[in-house]
Amino acid sequence: xxxxxxxxxxxxxxxxxxxxxxxxxxxxxxxxxxxxxxxxxxxxxxxxxxxxxxxxxxxxxxxxxxxxxxxxxxxxxxxxxxxxxxxxxxxxxxxxxxxxxxxxxxxxxxxxxxxxxxxxxxxxxxxxxxxxxxxxxxxxxxxxxxxxxxxxxxxxxxxxxxxxxxxxxxxxxxxxxxxxxxxxxxxxxxxxxxxxxxxxxxxxxxxxxxxxxxxxxxxxxxxxxxxxxxxxxxxxxxxxxxxxxxxxxxxxxxxxxxxxxxxxxxxxxxxxxxxxxxxxxxxxxxxxxxxxxxxxxxxxxxxxxxxxxxxxxxxxxxxxxxxxxxxxxxxxxxxxxxxxxxxxxxxxxxxxxxxxxxxxxxxxxxxxxxxxxxxxxxxxxxxxxxxxxxxxxx
Numbered sequence: 376x377x378x379x380x381x382x383x384x385x386x387x388x389x390x391x392x393x394x395x396x397x398x399x400x401x402x403x404x405x406x407x408x409x410x411x412x413x414x415x416x417x418x419x420x421x422x423x424x425x426x427x428x429x430x431x432x433x434x435x436x437x438x439x440x441x442x443x444x445x446x447x448x449x450x451x452x453x454x455x456x457x458x459x460x461x462x463x464x465x466x467x468x469x470x471x472x473x474x475x476x477x478x479x480x481x482x483x484x485x486x487x488x489x490x491x492x493x494x495x496x497x498x499x500x501x502x503x504x505x506x507x508x509x510x511x512x513x514x515x516x517x518x519x520x521x522x523x524x525x526x527x528x529x530x531x532x533x534x535x536x537x538x539x540x541x542x543x544x545x546x547x548x549x550x551x552x553x554x555x556x557x558x559x560x561x562x563x564x565x566x567x568x569x570x571x572x573x574x575x576x577x578x579x580x581x582x583x584x585x586x587x588x589x590x591x592x593x594x595x596x597x598x599x600x601x602x603x604x605x606x607x608x609x610x611x612x613x614x615x616x617x618x619x620x621x622x623x624x625x626x627x628x629x630x631x632x633x634x635x636x637x638x639x640x641x642x643x644x645x646x647x648x649x650x651x652x653x654x655x656x657x658x659x660x661x662x663x664x665x666x667x668x669x670x671x672x673x674x675x676x677x678x679x680x681x682x683x684x685x686x687x688x689x690x691x692x693x694x695x696x697x698x699x700x701x702x703x704x705x706x707x708x709x710x711x712x713x714x715x716x717x718x719x720x721x722x723x724x725x726x727x728x729x730x731x732x733x734x735x736x737x738x739x740x741x742x743x744x745x746x747x748x749x750x751x752x753x754x755x756x757x758x759x760x761x762x763x764x765x766x767x768x769x
Contacts, residue, residue, distance in 0.1 A: 401476070404458060404460070410430055411427055412428065412536045419526070420523075421523020423505060423522075424513075426533060427504070428490045430488065432485065433458055440542050441545035442484055443485045443487060444479055444484045444547055444548045445546055445548070445550070445559075447488075447530070447551030447556075448552075449552045449553035449554050450553055451627070452552075452753075454502075456468055457488065458473075468754065469552075469753075471760075472760055472763060473486055478761075487538065490502050492504060492533055493505075493682035495679050497679055506682060507522045509522075516609065516610075520605065520678060522678075524682070526685075526686050526690070527554075527687065527690045527691075528565060528689075534562075546562070547572060547767065550573070550576065551574075553749065555575075556575030556576050556577060556578020556579070560580065564694065573704070573706045576712075577712060577724075577749055577751070578724070580701065582688055590687055593623055593680075594681050596618075602615060602618070606681075619677060620676075621665070622668070624668040624672055625668040628668065638746075640659050640663060644656065645662040697730065698730060698734070707766065709741060709762060710727055710741070711742070711759060712740060713752055716749045716752075741759045
């Protein structure tokens with residue numbers, strides 16, 4: 376039983392998509408804050424009467440308002456990119472590169488990280504986000520799928536309101552991993568005069584039809600769960616599509632790994648089962664991933680998952696092409712890729728760098744390695760610290 380709990384804990388770390396770095400004595404304490412953005416009209420023309428997101432900061436904004444760094448988070452992440460909320464609690468996923476004396480030095484830079492709209496972690500007790508689970512003041516009920524469709528650009532526009540509220544006039548750097556990379560790129564296109572440097576990590580310059588198809592596969596189990604009810608499952612007495620959401624999270628988890636990440640499970644049968652004798656029996660890898668995904672699903676929301684996949688599919692959709700979008704940028708770029716990424720494969724990143732260079736933008740490629748595939752860009756950033764320092768020193 377103890378061994379099984381150990382395997383389950385490992386699988387939970389995989390499903391969270393953010394194996395947390397160890398807390399060090401230098402890890403700063405940060406505070407989760409709430410930003411009330413008021414009424415927001417989406418890029419698609421919908422109106423959200425009362426937008427709220429959570430955020431955290433470290434460092435101090437200078438008088439000119441131009442020493443700011445914005446960190447944008449990945450699909451299943453939130454604003455906890457650095458620091459810890461209390462003594463003994465886990466550090467943020469990029470704490471290895473953000474903090475006093477680190478690559479993104481909070482003694483020099485004012486660092487901001489915010490939750491997105493429709494954040495997946497809506498039930499975790501800490502994430503603050505507006506989305507389908509929020510109450511529509513017009514009806515007094517959760518929005519469900521009547522919530523307006525939002526895009527990566529909408530994430531950026533809400534972040535822009537937050538930065539204006541904080542007094543930020545210029546961004547020395549916008550950086551993020553995976554979906555955070557998409558937000559960083561969208562920032563460079565939307566506000567080219569405000570962004571000096573961009574660091575998209577494990578990202579891509581376009582969501583092509585192949586990736587649109589993968590995102591559809593991610594969300595398919597939710598749509599097939601009878602409890603989803605076309606998104607209308609918030610009424611009292613109705614069960615949420617927990618099974619479909621868990622299966623969706625399991626697909627994301629395996630897609631975001633490389634083979635060594637799951638090697639710890641071997642081909643062992645689940646305890647007391649024999650897959651060679653019964654089709655109902657499971658391998659330990661399957662059992663652990665199932666249980667971990669279900670645990671994660673309980674603090675998430677299925678409609679939020681679907682809105683996030685759609686936001687990813689709408690990345691840079693307001694521009695005729697990626698080239699047109701990025702031709703607006705005046706920034707210096709450091710593109711960070713994982714050679715074993717199965718989500719945004721390294722070819723996507725090489726193509727992005729080549730395009731930026733053709734457009735005359737200073738752009739370099741750095742690689743992060745390790746056993747976690749796509750997630751190397753979340754948990755293995757420390758080795759590229761010198762490249763980040765060089766970027767910020769330029």
